[in-house]
Amino acid sequence: MPLAPPRLAAPGALLTDLYQLTMLQGYVERDMRDTAVFEFFARRLPARRNFYLAAGLEQALDYLETLRFEQAELDWLSGLGLFRPAFLDYLAGLRFTGEVQAMAEGTPFFADEPILRVVAPLPEAQLVESRLINLLHFQTLIASKAARVALAAPGKRLVDFGLRRAHGAEAGLLAARAGYLAGFHATATVLAGAQFGIPLAGTMAHSFVLAHAGETEAFEHFARSLPESVVLLIDTYDTEAAARKVVELAPRLAAAGIRVQGVRLDSGDLGAHARRVRAILDGGGLNGTTVFASGNLDEYSIRKLVGEGAPIDGFGVGTRLDTSSDAPALDCAYKLQEYAGQPRRKRSEGKATWPGRKQVWRRYDAAGHCCGDSLMLEGEAGEGEALIRPVMRDGRRLAPSPSLDAVREYTRRQLDTLPPALRGLEPAPGYPVTVSEALRALAATADRLVGRG
Amino acid sequence: MPLAPPRLAAPGALLTDLYQLTMLQGYVERDMRDTAVFEFFARRLPARRNFYLAAGLEQALDYLETLRFEQAELDWLSGLGLFRPAFLDYLAGLRFTGEVQAMAEGTPFFADEPILRVVAPLPEAQLVESRLINLLHFQTLIASKAARVALAAPGKRLVDFGLRRAHGAEAGLLAARAGYLAGFHATATVLAGAQFGIPLAGTMAHSFVLAHAGETEAFEHFARSLPESVVLLIDTYDTEAAARKVVELAPRLAAAGIRVQGVRLDSGDLGAHARRVRAILDGGGLNGTTVFASGNLDEYSIRKLVGEGAPIDGFGVGTRLDTSSDAPALDCAYKLQEYAGQPRRKRSEGKATWPGRKQVWRRYDAAGHCCGDSLMLEGEAGEGEALIRPVMRDGRRLAPSPSLDAVREYTRRQLDTLPPALRGLEPAPGYPVTVSEALRALAATADRLVGRG
Incomplete structure (x- = not known):
């Protein structure tokens, strides 16, 4: 529509x-x-x-x-x-x-x-x-850039996160279109969804976590507010500690019929964090919860993560896609x-x-x-x-x-x-x-x- | 207005x-x-x-x-x-x-x-x-990029040429504004003149020369059409040969009250061409005709040209300004x-x-x-x-x-x-x-x- x-x-x-x-x-x-x-x-x-x-x-x-x-x-x-x-x-x-x-x-x-x-x-x-x-x-x-990212990440979910560092409004919109055309699955840019019919995706920001007294409270609030799409950002303070909080919270949410769909990593060694977080989630029975990664990614860092078998299901790609930063x-x-x-x-x-x-x-x-x-x-x-x-x-x-x-x-x-x-x-x-x-x-x-x- | x-x-x-x-x-x-x-x-x-x-x-x-x-x-x-x-x-x-x-x-x-x-x-x-x-x-x-260009070229006229490779419409407009703010003198982007009051500048394109049977005809036509701002692009075929054509044409234009304000170089070794063209112009009595250069310029190439004393009066900077190509x-x-x-x-x-x-x-x-x-x-x-x-x-x-x-x-x-x-x-x-x-x-x-x- x-x-x-x-x-x-x-x-x-x-x-x-x-x-x-x-x-x-x-x-x-x-x-x-x-x-x-x-x-x-x-x-x-x-x-x-x-x-x-x-x-x-x-x-x-x-x-x-x-x-x-x-x-x-x-x-x-x-x-x-x-x-x-x-x-x-x-x-x-x-x-x-x-x-x-x-x-x-x-x-x-x-x-x-x-x-x-x-x-x-x-x-x-x-x-x-x-x-x-x-x-x-x-x-x-x-x-041309997005196609390289898509070719480096077969089977992974790819989302355009680039609006904020795209070169102005039209760049953000057209980059979302060009990325989707070349194999991305969704964009975070709402207006690109409205103008081009591109599927929208989004998780939560660090500011959401910071605005709450603690992470668990922030996660629970977010999940109850948006039960259709519970993807929790877990790197605001300590990534693995946050993953354990997600495991503790999950049964309470499940009782309300809410499933934790995924977690997002946005800093540090994404491969190492993903392995530890995956183990924590699996150990807590959250085998179906996906791991999504972002943070200065491009086709090279994604290929490396994919190549070493990092348990990451999808990637948010922003600045380096929307500015084609290498060229x-x-x-x-x-x-x-x-x-x-x-x-x-x-x-x-x-x-x-x-x-x-x-x-x-x-x-x-x-x-x-x-x-x-x-x-x-x-x-x-x-x-x-x-x-x-x-x-x-x-x-x-x-x-x-x-x-x-x-x-x-x-x-x-x-x-x-x-x-x-x-x-x-x-x-x-x-x-x-x-x-x-x-x-x-x-x-x-x-x-x-x-x-x- | x-x-x-x-x-x-x-x-x-x-x-x-x-x-x-x-x-x-x-x-x-x-x-x-x-x-x-x-x-x-x-x-x-x-x-x-x-x-x-x-x-x-x-x-x-x-x-x-x-x-x-x-x-x-x-x-x-x-x-x-x-x-x-x-x-x-x-x-x-x-x-x-x-x-x-x-x-x-x-x-x-x-x-x-x-x-x-x-x-x-x-x-x-x-x-x-x-x-x-x-x-x-x-x-x-x-x-931040434009300020570096301005600092590298004291006393030189600087014009933003970047619209075509800026990342969309808004990037072209806002780059013109940011460049002017930081010390550029004008932009080629008409809408940036209309929206922000930035002085406009422009010369002619290779296609104008190519659409005529020969360079002299193209130069004369352009000069008579726009006597207020006669800046002739002289690198379409052979730069020095074109400079000599400008010298031959100048008296005929002068008789009509038209002055050749400048010439533009857009390819090759800009410093070497500028020296040879300057000599041809001066030898032909066109001491007041300025030399303007463009073509993949940034603060480094401009500093080099300025440092070696190339007789260039102004620079058109496009892609590398409007995309901040190094960063x-x-x-x-x-x-x-x-x-x-x-x-x-x-x-x-x-x-x-x-x-x-x-x-x-x-x-x-x-x-x-x-x-x-x-x-x-x-x-x-x-x-x-x-x-x-x-x-x-x-x-x-x-x-x-x-x-x-x-x-x-x-x-x-x-x-x-x-x-x-x-x-x-x-x-x-x-x-x-x-x-x-x-x-x-x-x-x-x-x-x-x-x-x-």
């Missing part, structure tokens, strides 16, 4: 870089409105990452469908003294009328492979650059590939790009693992599966978006297609991506076309 | 963690509404950082003043099946009615020093934890310090905190540099300046907030008080922060009070 359609409060058309607007004025005044083709892609993978996971398309399409300048925004722009009345009139009527082709959310991808293409009159395709990158970059960043940004770009039918590419040092409209073809081996991609021109016949598909025409989605649960299931199946080396946390040999002859030839053509002025 | 009062679109009361609401139900049903004292502080500084810079108070106070649950939000919560009608009625009437004491935005601070204290009935003080941390953490994170999160917390008149603290391993209501006293030496802080109990007479001051009572600000420009000027003077070693980029010996005897005694008392249950 979402509050509203699963859309973020739109920050509006002014959420862009100033140069988009000044360039647009130039385009519009010269009537440079021919068709432009831009593609969004990421360059080299961050250290220790083996794949990207595409995410954010849903919000990107929402943005394109609803893009418009409100009168108050135009009035404010007018006051800057940079924009002429005819251009402001143009902005007043501006809507996104173009096409979008994209990779489905939840598809793994690699360096230089586009995941979204915009085909639209140049001013429209240019204006949307800043926000499209902002949306696609962040969710792809977090989904808080991706080297990605949204670049002009074609204008008025001519291929384009920049040759800036270290930043040259492949021009034209591209398709990514993916091949699979007999085991169902992907074994190589080809970056080709749209229209070339490749081998395997073509990953870039039409999703928007005339500024409207071609079909209703899949539900987030459907995307999550698709993602799970997609991650299953990764070869085992890419699914691990250690850097794997680079996944083979070849570039077609036709694309290389087009790049040479693009280079010949420029520099004449 | 801001669009509206400088407030971010409020994400609403549901932007919180589920456990805040479930704990609140427990507090309210047991009538645990005595006064609680929570403080926000950060623990150990990130590697290579010498100070934190307080920021985000303005948005935190906005949040507290406007906090309320709308009926649609309550209806949605009701559908979760976790909350009882009497509690939802309580939420419908909930407003923040408490007090806040805080350090002014732009004040440097150190580990374990609180920058904000909430004194309010327990449910109110608890509920606001998630969003208060979310707001104070992020802006403090970015302001994308701070180890910060909002902790219960007192409830119903009794001091509280947790003793979780590695996470013990100082209880009670605290004041930070700062001493200055004869040169006007701060030389030591004392963490004391509120009411103790310290030496120097008391940094924590009342800002809100009965849920309302005690005075209108200072303008962002006033905060920026205060920040500049505050950074001047830092001893030279702390102003550098290299790790300095720890700044001395002492803990008063009375505070130590209170911590011992708090420890004796607990664990009885």
